[in-house]
Amino acid sequence: MATGWAGDGAVHDQIDATVNDAVARARSKLGRGPSRSQCEECNAPIPEARRKAVPGVRLCVRCQQAADKADVVHSGYNRRGSKDSQLR
Template structure:
């Protein structure tokens, strides 16, 4: 398929790179190290089952839900890369 200057498979290579970047970004946000017994935000007790299930857990379920909700609302980026969005 003729795509100008792009070589064969360039579009798929770009898609693969985007997916790999997304995976690396998600892995970098995973907790690591020893789990805390109490939430670092509200000092609520973190159940032992949660500490065993998630290595390096630092937040109780309620605080983690709030953090995840905030991250989802502020996450995202323009994948289309239109000229207008690049000028902003």
Template sequence: MATGWAGDGAVQDQIDATVDDAIQRARAQLRQGPGLTHCEHCDALIPEARRRAVPGVRLCIACQEEQDAAEHDSAGYNRRGSKDSQLR
């Protein structure tokens, strides 16, 4: 029988699902294999040390910082809706 209230552990389940989603997104973005010798955006040379340190690197440091900043700006969107709407 539906009571309109969330069951025990519903908040923790939502938190766990959010963390799992974030981990999956981060793992999907990891590149593997040899990196590029030149940046795919600006064609600048990518140093050998960076290619060894970051497997599958495709961007120079400047372009990577720009991309990270753009992703950070859009990361605040809550696609799951408010907590109250999820727990009713």
């Protein structure tokens, strides 16, 4: 089947690359080392249950929610390569 410039399996390669990027981004956000007993932003105590559930936790729930809202990820380019995206 003629696919233009894309080779066989190009769509699957793009999907795999997108998934691999998302996994790498998620792994980079995982905590490392011992959990803190107090939030490093507001000094509020971090409950023991949270410290056990999230290894390497550094923020209380409230500060973590604020950090998650501020950490919106935009990929910056369109991997699909649709004609619409190429015309812009």
